[in-house]
Amino acid sequence: MRLLFLGAALAALLSGPASAQSPDKILNASYDISRELFARINEAYVAKNPGKSIDQSHAGSSKQARAILEGLEADVVTFNQVTDIDALVKGGAVSDDWQSEFANNASPYYSLPAFLVREGNPKGIKNWDDLVRDDVKVVFPNPKTSGNARYTYLAATAFAKEKFGDDEEQVKAFVKKLFDNVPVFDTGGRAATTTFVERNIGDVLITFETETRGIAKEFGDDKFDIVVPEMSVLAEFPVAIVDRVVDKRGSRDFAKSYLDFLYSPEGQTIIAENGNRVHDEATAAKFKDQFPQVRLVTVEDVFGGWAKVQEEHFASGALLDEIYGSR
Amino acid sequence: MSLHQAKPPRVGDSPAVRRTLIALVLLVGAVLVLAPLIVIFVQAFSLGIQAFTAAIGEPDTLHAILLTVITALIAVPINTAFGVAAAWAVTKFDFPGKRLLIVVIEIPFSISPIVAGVAYLFVYGLQGLLGPALQAADIKILFALPGIVLASMFVTAPFVARELIPLMQAQGRDLEEAATSLGASGWRTFWSVTLPNVRWALLYGVVLCNARVMGEFGAVSVVSGNIRGQTNTLPLHIELLYHDYQTAGAFAAASILTVLAVVTIIAKVALERRGAGRRSRVSIAAPSMIAEEPTS
Numbered sequence: 001m002r003l004l005f006l007g008a009a010l011a012a013l014l015s016g017p018a019s020a021q022s023p024d025k026i027l028n029a030s031y032d033i034s035r036e037l038f039a040r041i042n043e044a045y046v047a048k049n050p051g052k053s054i055d056q057s058h059a060g061s062s063k064q065a066r067a068i069l070e071g072l073e074a075d076v077v078t079f080n081q082v083t084d085i086d087a088l089v090k091g092g093a094v095s096d097d098w099q100s101e102f103a104n105n106a107s108p109y110y111s112l113p114a115f116l117v118r119e120g121n122p123k124g125i126k127n128w129d130d131l132v133r134d135d136v137k138v139v140f141p142n143p144k145t146s147g148n149a150r151y152t153y154l155a156a157t158a159f160a161k162e163k164f165g166d167d168e169e170q171v172k173a174f175v176k177k178l179f180d181n182v183p184v185f186d187t188g189g190r191a192a193t194t195t196f197v198e199r200n201i202g203d204v205l206i207t208f209e210t211e212t213r214g215i216a217k218e219f220g221d222d223k224f225d226i227v228v229p230e231m232s233v234l235a236e237f238p239v240a241i242v243d244r245v246v247d248k249r250g251s252r253d254f255a256k257s258y259l260d261f262l263y264s265p266e267g268q269t270i271i272a273e274n275g276n277r278v279h280d281e282a283t284a285a286k287f288k289d290q291f292p293q294v295r296l297v298t299v300e301d302v303f304g305g306w307a308k309v310q311e312e313h314f315a316s317g318a319l320l321d322e323i324y325g326s327r
Numbered sequence: 328m329s330l331h332q333a334k335p336p337r338v339g340d341s342p343a344v345r346r347t348l349i350a351l352v353l354l355v356g357a358v359l360v361l362a363p364l365i366v367i368f369v370q371a372f373s374l375g376i377q378a379f380t381a382a383i384g385e386p387d388t389l390h391a392i393l394l395t396v397i398t399a400l401i402a403v404p405i406n407t408a409f410g411v412a413a414a415w416a417v418t419k420f421d422f423p424g425k426r427l428l429i430v431v432i433e434i435p436f437s438i439s440p441i442v443a444g445v446a447y448l449f450v451y452g453l454q455g456l457l458g459p460a461l462q463a464a465d466i467k468i469l470f471a472l473p474g475i476v477l478a479s480m481f482v483t484a485p486f487v488a489r490e491l492i493p494l495m496q497a498q499g500r501d502l503e504e505a506a507t508s509l510g511a512s513g514w515r516t517f518w519s520v521t522l523p524n525v526r527w528a529l530l531y532g533v534v535l536c537n538a539r540v541m542g543e544f545g546a547v548s549v550v551s552g553n554i555r556g557q558t559n560t561l562p563l564h565i566e567l568l569y570h571d572y573q574t575a576g577a578f579a580a581a582s583i584l585t586v587l588a589v590v591t592i593i594a595k596v597a598l599e600r601r602g603a604g605r606r607s608r609v610s611i612a613a614p615s616m617i618a619e620e621p622t623s
Contacts, residue, residue: 056554070469073470218574
């Protein structure tokens with residue numbers, strides 16, 4: 001009897017602590033500029049769940065997806081690109097029904113490409129068609145390298161599609177004119193911000209609404225105005241449980257409760273305070289003044305989904321190359 | 328030495344040319360090196376001393392500093408031993424494949440660190456060569472300390488050997504042969520003859536190696552996994568803070584990294600000064616100066 005007990009104890013020891021019991025620590029792999037947001041989220045979550053803790057990894061979300069496929073043991077991902085979770089699905093790390101595991105396509109919050117203009121909006125920039133005027137210089141990063149700028153490209157294209165109907169030539173001409181108005185294409189959102197803010201180039205910076213707030217806060221509210229156009233594209237910030245990792249570590253319950261917390265009123269409030277729009281109606285009503293009305297179209301509705309967008313617009317030799325290359 | 332005594336007419340002898348050149352060098356040095364360094368410290372303290380200490384005292388920043396120091400403490404000694412052994416083998420012995428060895432040692436110099444990092448992914452990654460076996464054995468290399476140390480070591484492998492080889496080549500094998508003929512063992516010869524002759528070059532190599540290990544970004548960035556408080560080295564942490572609009576924090580962390588580098592350089596200079604009086608000039612000369620001397 002005693003021997004049996006000893007043997008069981010030994011087996012438990014050898015099998016490692018990971019599978020023996022649910023760990024009290026998980027790793028959240030997130031995109032590169034979400035540090036402040038998740039620092040607050042994690043603090044609030046731990047306050048409610050004492051003894052638990054969450055480690056954070058931050059990098060470009062494509063890089064994070066790659067790292068997870070190569071063995072980074074992230075229990076959950078909180079990304080800013082749907083396509084990067086799709087990459088995890090392809091690699092077998094996340095199950096392909098991830099978007100139905102959580103509400104709103106597994107996107108606890110969202111944002112949209114918006115404009116940041118110089119104080120007082122001297123050029124009177126209000127909507128997408130102001131950006132193709134001859135006297136307006138626009139700054140956004142290179143859509144070939146920046147996910148942020150891809151949303152800008154998609155929003156401008158969606159606007160032109162509405163305006164010109166299905167006249168593809170006119171849509172193309174509109175987007176091309178927009179690209180012609182960009183004096184420099186930086187590789188990433190942060191570099192574009194530097195160009196606009198510190199090098200003082202351009203009349204308008206296009207980036208996520210949440211970013212425009214961060215910039216205004218960091219560099220001075222009195223220097224810039226935020227302009228939310230009448231329509232824009234819904235930018236989702238998708239989350240998922242990394243099945244391969246939670247199954248190995250036995251952390252599925254913890255991971256799920258953590259992501260659920262993002263949808264709770266408390267989580268939604270923190271998210272909204274950080275400049276993101278949320279779905280929870282009570283929370284959204286509380287922050288109504290900060291988020292002007294905007295009509296959002298989705299990538300699904302206008303472009304038929306990310307796979308199609310990738311193929312028709314962003315693949316090499318596709319529409320974006322045609323417009324970008326012909327500048 | 329003779330270099331300084333001989334005075335044939337040459338470029339730079341005319342005072343006007345000389346002064347212009349010196350002024351140009353000082354100007355370029357100030358713009359390229361000094362100004363950015365000053366900016367780092369000005370920015371770091373732009374919000375006051377308290378903001379600076381608060382930024383440095385943040386647990387994640389402290390951990391990043393600690394991790395960077397630990398990485399250097401592991402990588403530098405190993406690379407020093409490797410560099411000395413490689414230089415010793417290459418300069419004191421003839422063997423087939425010697426040239427190949429020299430080339431291999433120098434490869435990391437010419438390869439971009441990002442390539443090194445990606446190569447490690449392909450070897451140790453889950454989709455790579457050894458990844459599945461390592462995971463089955465529950466051994467973590469990537470996205471943990473071993474990966475960071477390995478990547479840093481790869482990038483800095485040539486530093487010590489590169490400093491030693493030209494000097495040891497210039498010094499030749501006469502002293503070692505004499506020691507051996509007098510009955511010294513190989514080990515004794517190494518400790519009493521070879522090592523004392525190269526110690527300043529060795530020190531210089533170690534300092535460079537250390538500075539580079541602490542500052543390495545590209546290769547480490549690929550294999551680190553960027554887990555805050557776990558695998559974020561100081562350079563990665565600086566980038567993260569910067570991207571996060573934590574400008575003051577980023578510059579504060581950058582100033583710490585700069586100080587770490589400057590301290591090693593100062594330590595090197597101080598050690599050199601203490602030893603300089605007792606040694607002949609040849610052994611303390613930098614390898615580049617040796618290389619300029621005509622080899623007989």
